[in-house]
Amino acid sequence: MSRKLLETDGLEWVQxxxxxxxxxxxxxxxxxxxxxxxxxxxxLGSLLILLSALSLVAxxxxxxxxxxxxGLLLGSLAGTYAGAExxxxxxxxxLGMGLVGLGLMLFGLSIILTSxxxxxxxxxxxxxxxxxxxxxxxxxxxxxxxxxxxxxAIGGIVQGYNTGQLGAFSYLTAVLTAGGLGYYWWRRPDxxxxxxxxxxxxxxxxLLVSHLHIKxxxxxxxxxxxxxxxxxxxxxPAGRAMQGPPLVAAFLFTLGLALFGESDTYTGELRPPxxxxxxxxxxxxxLSLWGKQRRGRLxxxxxxLLLLPGFYLPGGLPLAIATLVVLYAYSGxxxxxxxxxxxxxxxTLGTVLFILTTAVAYFKLTWGFMDKSLFFLLxxxxxxxLSWFLRRRAAHTFSSSETPAQP
Amino acid sequence: MNAPSPSAPERGAAATRHPPLPKPHRxxxxxxxxxxxxxxxxxxxxxxxxxxxxxxxxLLRTTPVDPRDLRFSDYVELNYTISLLPGHxxxxxxxxxRKDPVYIVLEPRAGVFEAVAVYxxxxxxxxGQTVLRGWVADTWRRSMRLRYGLERYYVPEETRRxxxxxxxxxxxxxxxxxxxxRISQVEVLPALRPR
Numbered sequence: 001m002s003r004k005l006l007e008t009d010g011l012e013w014v015q016x017x018x019x020x021x022x023x024x025x026x027x028x029x030x031x032x033x034x035x036x037x038x039x040x041x042x043x044l045g046s047l048l049i050l051l052s053a054l055s056l057v058a059x060x061x062x063x064x065x066x067x068x069x070x071g072l073l074l075g076s077l078a079g080t081y082a083g084a085e086x087x088x089x090x091x092x093x094x095l096g097m098g099l100v101g102l103g104l105m106l107f108g109l110s111i112i113l114t115s116x117x118x119x120x121x122x123x124x125x126x127x128x129x130x131x132x133x134x135x136x137x138x139x140x141x142x143x144x145x146x147x148x149x150x151x152x153a154i155g156g157i158v159q160g161y162n163t164g165q166l167g168a169f170s171y172l173t174a175v176l177t178a179g180g181l182g183y184y185w186w187r188r189p190d191x192x193x194x195x196x197x198x199x200x201x202x203x204x205x206x207l208l209v210s211h212l213h214i215k216x217x218x219x220x221x222x223x224x225x226x227x228x229x230x231x232x233x234x235x236x237p238a239g240r241a242m243q244g245p246p247l248v249a250a251f252l253f254t255l256g257l258a259l260f261g262e263s264d265t266y267t268g269e270l271r272p273p274x275x276x277x278x279x280x281x282x283x284x285x286x287l288s289l290w291g292k293q294r295r296g297r298l299x300x301x302x303x304x305l306l307l308l309p310g311f312y313l314p315g316g317l318p319l320a321i322a323t324l325v326v327l328y329a330y331s332g333x334x335x336x337x338x339x340x341x342x343x344x345x346x347x348t349l350g351t352v353l354f355i356l357t358t359a360v361a362y363f364k365l366t367w368g369f370m371d372k373s374l375f376f377l378l379x380x381x382x383x384x385x386l387s388w389f390l391r392r393r394a395a396h397t398f399s400s401s402e403t404p405a406q407p
Numbered sequence: 408m409n410a411p412s413p414s415a416p417e418r419g420a421a422a423t424r425h426p427p428l429p430k431p432h433r434x435x436x437x438x439x440x441x442x443x444x445x446x447x448x449x450x451x452x453x454x455x456x457x458x459x460x461x462x463x464x465x466l467l468r469t470t471p472v473d474p475r476d477l478r479f480s481d482y483v484e485l486n487y488t489i490s491l492l493p494g495h496x497x498x499x500x501x502x503x504x505r506k507d508p509v510y511i512v513l514e515p516r517a518g519v520f521e522a523v524a525v526y527x528x529x530x531x532x533x534x535g536q537t538v539l540r541g542w543v544a545d546t547w548r549r550s551m552r553l554r555y556g557l558e559r560y561y562v563p564e565e566t567r568r569x570x571x572x573x574x575x576x577x578x579x580x581x582x583x584x585x586x587x588x589r590i591s592q593v594e595v596l597p598a599l600r601p602r
Contacts, residue, residue: 074449081437085434085437107444107448110448117455118451118455118456119560119591138440167542167544168506
């Protein structure tokens with residue numbers, strides 16, 4: 001709920017007798033007022049002047065003496081942070097935080113431009129790692145979600161640049177993003193930040209796997225470690241949000257295995273050394289189960305169904321069918337749990353997964369030999385019937401629940 | 408997966424559990440942080456300046472550079488004559504592998520430096536020789552491609568004007584006593600005559 005909603009609708013609630021005037025005032029006091037935004041015109045005016053200065057500098061950058069260039073970079077960096085602090089002190093929170101973000105971007109730009117000036121680009125990774133360090137430190141100082149997200153993005157960009165352009169992976173950046181921001185999220189659990197951080201870390205993991213030229217299935221070692229972190233988080237919604245991206249990756253991978261698992265060349269590409277892989281995954285599984293047990297969430301252990309290493313079986317139709325069974329078991333478990341918990345969002349999610357699995361299964365098992373018009377007719381009816389049944393089931397669950405949710 | 412986000416009062420409660428830094432505390436931290444950022448940028452500049460000032464200079468030739476590359480970017484990719492070396496220069500006991508760091512011993516031959524040996528560890532050098540650090544980019548049966556981190560050159564306006572056709576460059580590399588190397592100067596050589 002926002003202050004804006006309270007301000008606009010609150011009077012109506014008082015008139016309808018839902019809350020008293022005193023309660024409305026109490027509610028309003030929960031959401032302290034932000035200072036009104038600075039007028040649009042002065043802001044636009046200063047932005048235009050800034051742009052003109054920027055274009056003047058950019059056009060003459062090469063011909064400026066090195067000391068002037070360095071002075072300009074350092075001056076604008078310090079000036080932006082000073083401006084940010086000026087506005088934050090006067091309670092212009094959004095503008096202040098925006099300027100802190102701009103300062104962080106300017107720091108990265110200064111490193112890059114200074115390195116260019118002395119032709120140092122491409123020699124080592126320290127420069128850009130410092131950028132990520134600054135992002136993590138600023139996030140901690142300001143306790144800001146915006147800076148958190150910006151730093152995740154910077155970590156991803158730095159790592160992408162390192163692997164893509166310099167042909168090296170910066171383990172320091174990975175450890176910093178995972179450790180610095182992970183600990184921040186651990187102490188201040190938040191759903192959005194959990195999902196963003198998990199996505200950023202998965203991106204870095206993917207870059208590492210492609211950089212090392214190892215089997216792509218190794219991706220799931222770190223990915224499930226992120227998942228296990230979600231199990232240990234006390235705040236349930238934040239933990240689930242952290243587990244979302246690894247689960248999406250695992251589900252898509254299993255879906256791919258069901259579709260292409262028939263060809264042995266594809267599955268051959270997926271097989272890491274058996275004992276090492278199972279050892280790593282087993283260790284992460286134990287960690288995850290321990291966390292689930294400690295937090296009383298053992299029911300969600302079915303998520304691990306997606307990690308069954310079916311690709312070690314010889315490729316062929318049996319493998320595809322076994323994978324489909326796993327997918328059904330997983331999406332069925334999601335649906336069943338959602339009904340148990342009477343959670344509308346998760347029922348929708350489970351329904352989508354179930355229907356997706358059915359579509360893939362149907363395509364896989366019938367495309368080869370069935371007449372195409374019959375294929376589409378039967379497939380359509382199957383999906384319609386399934387969606388009708390699942391929706392009826394959901395309606396039944398929620399109508400019998402004590403606190404009926406809106407369908 | 409679509410976990411509902413905590414509602415505002417919950418978040419408020421979380422914020423009181425971990426309150427933001429008190430203002431004087433925050434400002435002290437911020438001063439340190441901004442100071443460190445400014446110092447870091449200065450340090451990058453100082454490293455670049457010191458390498459040029461105190462380093463020994465090595466002259467390298469490149470294969471011809473195409474000025475058309477500059478239409479879409481402000482840098483060119485340089486391909487040095489020492490980027491592709493014959494395998495017999497390798498002095499290691501095992502075969503070189505991709506991404507391995509290597510040390511290249513350079514010696515002046517007719518004004519330009521040429522590679523005389525490639526080692527897996529930093530070797531002792533004779534008078535007049537210089538060691539450049541590089542990485543193995545690729546290996547073949549009789550040759551190897553090396554990467555020095557000096558392949559990208561941001562072309563200043565002046566050099567850009569001189570570069571009219573596909574012309575080779577003569578590159579001055581400063582190698583600092585502590586091993587850092589950077590391009591310090593670039594001359595455009597006359598175009599090779601078409602055979």
